[in-house]
Amino acid sequence: MRHPPRSVLLAVTGAAALIAGVTVPVVTAQGATPACTVEYAVTSQWDTGFQGSVKITNNAAPLNGWSLGFDFADGQKVTQGWGAKWSQSAATVTVSNESWNGSLGTGASVSGGFIASKSAANAVPTSFKLNGTTCNAGTEPPPTTPPTDPPDPGDKPPALHVSGNKLMDAGGRTRRLLGVNRSGGEFMCVQGRGIWDGPVDDAAIKAIADWKANTVRIPLNEECWLGLSNIKPEYAGANYVNAVNDLVAKVKAHGMTPVVELHWTYGQYTGNSAGCSDVHASCQKPMPDMRYTPSFWTSVANTFKNDPAVVFDLFNEPYPDRATSTTTQAWQCWRDGGTCPGIGYEVAGMQDLVDAVRATGAKNVILAGGIAYSNDLSQWLTYRPTDPAGNLAAAWHVYNFNTCSNESCWNSTLAPVAAQVPLVAGEIGENTCAHSFVDRVMKWFDDRGLSYLGWTWNTWDCSSGPSLIAGYDGTPTSFGVGLRDHLRALNG
Structure with a gap:
């Protein structure tokens, strides 16, 4: 910024304690390749909310425009999102492309992140659909909810x-x-x-x-x-x-x-x-x-x-x-x-x-x-x-x-x-x-x-x-x- 004349010259915190991210792995049974895979991660968590991400990989024919849907089981509510358009109706979350990332070729991936509110429980979603097609078909079940009492990072600024x-x-x-x-x-x-x-x-x-x-x-x-x-x-x-x-x-x-x-x-x-x-x-x-x-x-x-x-x-x-x-x-x-x-x-x-x-x-x-x-x-x-x-x-x-x-x-x-x-x-x-x-x-x-x-x-x-x-x-x-x-x- 140029200065005036010399004459006039999100990470959410508060009481929150963040935790290391936990990712839902995609492990396909018997070598099958699903039409799409979704990696869902909880990257940080505190008393009343958490931050998460999704990574979508398209394994089928190229898509010109995409929409991912999944349901929360414990009343979680998305309050912010980035990397895509985020919306929620009741328990169902919809993540759709922005104008600049709508093309998703075969083997291509796209990622987005979000912040959501929660109560005590925070079970990860178990089913994802990309343009109506079930993803992660044939994969093993996701892990349980991550812990809620991680170490407090303290007041010192972080090493970045x-x-x-x-x-x-x-x-x-x-x-x-x-x-x-x-x-x-x-x-x-x-x-x-x-x-x-x-x-x-x-x-x-x-x-x-x-x-x-x-x-x-x-x-x-x-x-x-x-x-x-x-x-x-x-x-x-x-x-x-x-x-x-x-x-x-x-x-x-x-x-x-x-x-x-x-x-x-x-x-x-x-x-x-x-x-x-x-x-x-x-x-x-x-x-x-x-x-x-x-x-x-x-x-x-x-x-x-x-x-x-x-x-x-x-x-x-x-x-x-x-x-x-x-x-x-x-x-x-x-x-x-x-x-x-x-x-x-x-x-x-x-x-x-x-x-x-x-x-x-x-x-x-x-x-x-x-x-x-x-x-x-x-x-x-x-x-x-x-x-x-x-x-x-x-x-x-x-x-x-x-x-x-x-x-x-x-x-x-x-x-x-x-x-x-x-x-x-x-x-x-x-x-x-x-x-x-x-x-x-x-x-x-x-x-x-x-x-x-x-x-x-x-x-x-x-x-x-x-x-x-x-x-x-x-x-x-x-x-x-x-x-x-x-x-x-x-x-x-």
Whole structure:
């Protein structure tokens, strides 16, 4: 997000205790092959509800449109679903295709997930029908209901890793990053005004946790972290690094995941949509620079590589598409860096930054945002960097004034990415001092079990920031009240 003028400058929790997933295996008797197979899993469970998934495999002729039906035996009720259209009438649940996953060829599979309420019992369904055809015919009966008293994961933020298209903790539980951005560390130091914009003491961080946020994204400045000579010494180098470490520790102490993110970088750019003409890290540049950014990430990774609860967000909002003449050139610049058309400094591509992090031995989850200020993920899968640790996720930003700001675009460009890797909306917001737009964003992401973080936990004007709060005690703006109430409803 571009900042205002300096003058104004789901996992369900609560009392719930999650459990490791239990899957209904498909074991065919006497080698028979059913027309379709369904794997039903309970991935987490708590006193009054649970999260589950279904994986459908079509073993017969190709389908152009599909619908799966099954019955709950103990009064369970689906309250949310993603990866498909979910509905329920009495005990019968119907799962049907979205517009983008209706084709199901022979041997092809499709998966979806859901959250449901329950009482004490939670027996798994025993019969599934795909387009009226019984699945798992000839298979052994499913196992009994999983236990209801698993170990409590506690208040510490989880050690995270990527598994397929989900973020998981060490116990195999799916985790969503739901929270806020805490802006300040990217601009205060380079402007010679401090390190943070507003208080970051324990009370201020507790106020974030009181919104039932589980994640705080912390934007940083590479020149301040590296202690370059243009930064005041009191805000640079060890002083800056220690301040970041302290904030990360406070975020973790309140049970929240810290996301450390590189926001402002070195490199002179005066082309289309330039935020400033300064060579120094005083605004958002179109791409990171090879001169300092790999060194920044080497240092950050060495600092946090022994803490898998910390997530790395490589670069805030790339926009090489504003400098280059073609979309292909933009995506090539994004991944490979080097000499990019329209950008006068040597660019560090996303692959360079992944390599810098992994060369330290750090295996932390990495987020990589797309082009067009991270609003375009249309070719993210084609150009995604290679990650030897297998812990790479996609980042995306959206505001009501962005190009990709409607469900049609999200269905066509985000859903395919989210089907393959974890997707985190690192910034969501609107400049209307209302929350109707972010309400739509959150619903789309909730329906698919994805992550999102509101911009921003700073006391700016809600139409120019946009700002979530009117005070660091957590008093929301008319924009922020939407996110606050939604997080509290999700996480109790």
